[in-house]
Amino acid sequence: MKWARSIAIVFLVLISTACLLADFVAPASYARQFRDVPAAAPSHQHLLGTDDLGRDRFSRVLYGTRVSLLLAPAAALFSTLLAAVVGGIAGFGGGWLQRCVMAATDLFLSLPWLFLLITVRALLPLNVSPQVSVMITFTLLGCLGWAGAARVICADARALSQSDFILLARASGSSGFRLLWRHLMPNLKPVLYAQFWISVPVFILTEANLGILGLGVAEPLPSWGSLLRELESFSTISPQAWQFVPLLLFIATVSSFHLVLTKEELAA
Amino acid sequence: MHLKLSGLAKLAVKILTVVLLGGFLGATLVRLAPGFGVDEEELDVRLSNESIQTLRQAQTTDQNLAVFYFHYLNRVLHGDLGTSRTLQRPVSQLLAERMPETLKSIGLGLAFAWTLGLSLAIAIVMSRAWYLDLGASLLAGTLLCLPAAVLALLFVLAQAPARLVLGLIVFPKIFRFSRNLLARSSSLPHVLTARAKGLGNMRLLVWHILPPAAPQLLALAGVSVSMAFAAAIPIEALCDLPGIGQLAWKAALGRDIALLINLTMIVTLVTLVANSASDLLGQSFHRASA
Numbered sequence: 001m002k003w004a005r006s007i008a009i010v011f012l013v014l015i016s017t018a019c020l021l022a023d024f025v026a027p028a029s030y031a032r033q034f035r036d037v038p039a040a041a042p043s044h045q046h047l048l049g050t051d052d053l054g055r056d057r058f059s060r061v062l063y064g065t066r067v068s069l070l071l072a073p074a075a076a077l078f079s080t081l082l083a084a085v086v087g088g089i090a091g092f093g094g095g096w097l098q099r100c101v102m103a104a105t106d107l108f109l110s111l112p113w114l115f116l117l118i119t120v121r122a123l124l125p126l127n128v129s130p131q132v133s134v135m136i137t138f139t140l141l142g143c144l145g146w147a148g149a150a151r152v153i154c155a156d157a158r159a160l161s162q163s164d165f166i167l168l169a170r171a172s173g174s175s176g177f178r179l180l181w182r183h184l185m186p187n188l189k190p191v192l193y194a195q196f197w198i199s200v201p202v203f204i205l206t207e208a209n210l211g212i213l214g215l216g217v218a219e220p221l222p223s224w225g226s227l228l229r230e231l232e233s234f235s236t237i238s239p240q241a242w243q244f245v246p247l248l249l250f251i252a253t254v255s256s257f258h259l260v261l262t263k264e265e266l267a268a
Numbered sequence: 269m270h271l272k273l274s275g276l277a278k279l280a281v282k283i284l285t286v287v288l289l290g291g292f293l294g295a296t297l298v299r300l301a302p303g304f305g306v307d308e309e310e311l312d313v314r315l316s317n318e319s320i321q322t323l324r325q326a327q328t329t330d331q332n333l334a335v336f337y338f339h340y341l342n343r344v345l346h347g348d349l350g351t352s353r354t355l356q357r358p359v360s361q362l363l364a365e366r367m368p369e370t371l372k373s374i375g376l377g378l379a380f381a382w383t384l385g386l387s388l389a390i391a392i393v394m395s396r397a398w399y400l401d402l403g404a405s406l407l408a409g410t411l412l413c414l415p416a417a418v419l420a421l422l423f424v425l426a427q428a429p430a431r432l433v434l435g436l437i438v439f440p441k442i443f444r445f446s447r448n449l450l451a452r453s454s455s456l457p458h459v460l461t462a463r464a465k466g467l468g469n470m471r472l473l474v475w476h477i478l479p480p481a482a483p484q485l486l487a488l489a490g491v492s493v494s495m496a497f498a499a500a501i502p503i504e505a506l507c508d509l510p511g512i513g514q515l516a517w518k519a520a521l522g523r524d525i526a527l528l529i530n531l532t533m534i535v536t537l538v539t540l541v542a543n544s545a546s547d548l549l550g551q552s553f554h555r556a557s558a
Contacts, residue, residue, distance in 0.1 A: 106286070107286055110286055110494075110536055111536050114499075115501065116532060118517070118520040119528045122520040122521075122523050123523075123525060205415045206415075209416055209417045212421070212502065213505055213520075250413070250418075251410065254412075254413040255410070255412075
């Protein structure tokens with residue numbers, strides 16, 4: 001499956017570049033309305049047509065993909081780091097510390113993910129600016145998505161802390177923090193790497209779910225959630241097949257993230 | 269027997285601890301929620317100053333944190349889950365009305381997901397047909413890349429039965445996990461020997477492949493309940509199924525924190541019981557087969 005992985009990486013690089021250059025590539029701003037051509041078909045001016053409010057769909061796809069592709073990895077990085085700190089310290093410390101942290105993780109994991117997410121989201125203001133709503137959504141994902149990864153990291157850290165090289169380092173006089181930072185953490189890299197890549201598509205999917213439910217990124221800023229929400233207005237009487245382009249792009253991107261990890265990395 | 273009872277007691281203590289901690293967390297969230305301690309009736313211009321003072325006096329009993337926790341737990345233990353702010357109805361009544369709908373959706377969805385996922389996994393492992401494996405893996409892979417809400421929207425557009433969406437959301441996880449488990453189980457030395465000795469496919473499956481994988485499959489059954497509950501929110505909200513998921517969504521949009529927290533706690537309790545039951549079944553199966 002090396003070829004599939006290579007295609008996935010190339011696709012992710014291409015789409016990330018296109019999104020990062022959205023300011024130059026997009027024919028219009030994501031919020032600009034072409035009021036004389038709402039819900040238009042694809043044309044030279046509007047490659048993917050316009051939405052019901054007359055906004056250029058291609059531009060919105062580029063900007064929306066940028067929001068999700070930049071912030072989902074950022075949230076994944078945050079949650080992986082949080083998991084590394086919590087799981088690493090618990091696994092390294094062992095004993096009551098590990099038991100306490102694992103109990104907290106158990107409690108966290110027994111709460112259904114989407115229920116927990118919308119509960120905490122509802123606690124925060126809903127009527128906020130688009131930029132704030134983006135930050136709230138992805139910060140929440142980062143803050144609440146650490147538990148599963150922490151469990152895996154804790155088990156790995158525990159196994160590593162009982163290994164021979166740690167024993168040797170201890171015997172050579174390495175103290176707690178140095179042992180943790182110089183010897184344990186570098187060896188946890190493969191697990192952290194795998195957890196990061198596993199979290200990214202999960203967060204993208206969750207943001208899309210929240211966006212479609214109206215609890216994600218606020219309009220007019222596009223994200224995959226709001227782009228996919230457009231399918232609600234799909235009419236079977238006058239079908240516009242190009243409305244499905246964001247969905248196809250979404251599937252391609254999420255499956256590329258799934259394919260990035262090799263079997264060995266997943267096993268780590 | 270003694271072992272079984274101690275296992276049960278441990279699980280009961282675990283569930284109780286989680287529920288108490290969850291209740292504590294829930295009460296904290298309710299207390300921190302915007303609008304706590306403010307009664308909308310205070311805005312009624314017809315009320316006199318004395319009446320407003322009386323209303324405020326009634327709210328002050330819950331201002332003390334310890335008293336608030338005690339009252340909250342006491343009410344919950346007596347089955348009083350409070351009143352929904354947005355719907356102006358007792359939460360317990362709303363739960364009684366909507367829980368059967370969600371349980372029906374989840375039951376049907378899980379039955380569909382397990383039938384499809386497990387039978388495909390068994391067919392692939394027994395026949396070793398690469399094209400079947402490829403087709404099923406592609407289907408599962410595509411479904412894994414679709415948000416539950418999009419699948420629900422597509423089903424609404426296609427006017428297909430909405431309850432199937434839940435099954436399609438859970439199916440890929442069940443299929444992938446059970447296929448890997450059964451594949452590992454079918455490559456065990458005793459299975460290879462049995463196959464070499466000419467044992468029939470059905471006997472091989474029932475007596476040699478399924479038993480070693482059963483505890484993990486049972487654990488997966490418990491986890492799938494939790495997955496189904498999470499998927500119920502977007503599906504019920506978008507397909508207009510009047511269940512717990514739709515109620516949670518409405519509560520989130522209306523910022524009805526008390527209702528949301530109670531819903532989350534109830535769902536957590538149900539998933540915990542399901543997980544514990546599957547764990548217990550798995551353990552007893554393991555002991556019996558050992």
